[in-house]
Amino acid sequence: GDSLIAADIHGVVRMFDLRQRPKMGAVLYQHGSPVVKAAMQRTSARTIVSASHGGEVFVCDLRAGHPRRGTANGSSSSSGGGGASNRKKTGLVLKLNAHEKFSLDAFAVHEYAPVVATGSKSQHVTIVDLRNGGKRIKHIRYHEGFLGQRLGPVTCLDFHRHELLLAAGCRDVFVSTYSGKLAD
Numbered sequence: 001g002d003s004l005i006a007a008d009i010h011g012v013v014r015m016f017d018l019r020q021r022p023k024m025g026a027v028l029y030q031h032g033s034p035v036v037k038a039a040m041q042r043t044s045a046r047t048i049v050s051a052s053h054g055g056e057v058f059v060c061d062l063r064a065g066h067p068r069r070g071t072a073n074g075s076s077s078s079s080g081g082g083g084a085s086n087r088k089k090t091g092l093v094l095k096l097n098a099h100e101k102f103s104l105d106a107f108a109v110h111e112y113a114p115v116v117a118t119g120s121k122s123q124h125v126t127i128v129d130l131r132n133g134g135k136r137i138k139h140i141r142y143h144e145g146f147l148g149q150r151l152g153p154v155t156c157l158d159f160h161r162h163e164l165l166l167a168a169g170c171r172d173v174f175v176s177t178y179s180g181k182l183a184d
Contacts, residue, residue, distance in 0.1 A: 007035030055099035064091020096134035108157035119154030
């Protein structure tokens with residue numbers, strides 16, 4: 001609708017209300033490294049999910065309204081470019097480290113299901129369930145098969161809009177697809 005989520009290389013995630021003038025983005029929270037992607041889930045117009053190159057995945061509920069001072073952990077930051085007047089009250093619901101040993105290079109948020117996928121050029125894809133505190137559902141790694149390699153360096157990820165289907169695009173021009181179910 002009327003909101004736009006944007007992130008930058010400084011790790012700052014902002015929300016713009018397109019109905020207001022001037023278009024000043026309110027700083028929601030800040031990652032410790034450049035943001036790969038930030039998205040709003042369609043099931044709840046107030047849940048924002050973002051991931052940074054360092055492997056941090058943040059889930060923020062704008063309805064929670066916890067006071068904050070700049071970054072996700074509550075410490076003050078001057079790199080966001082906005083003073084206290086354009087800060088929102090946000091509730092960081094979940095903070096997890098999806099990739100501890102390698103960088104996060106691709107990120108996808110399912111529009112309706114509470115799952116996200118992270119990918120790395122180190123040939124890893126991780127699928128995480130957001131309902132259970134960020135529990136890892138599946139970890140897909142590179143391996144050689146009869147017909148060649150099964151997963152190359154991951155450069156992009158995307159979910160099907162309605163089904164639990166994930167596509168992983170790799171630097172070696174292959175696209176892999178994965179399907180699954182969520183346990184109740």
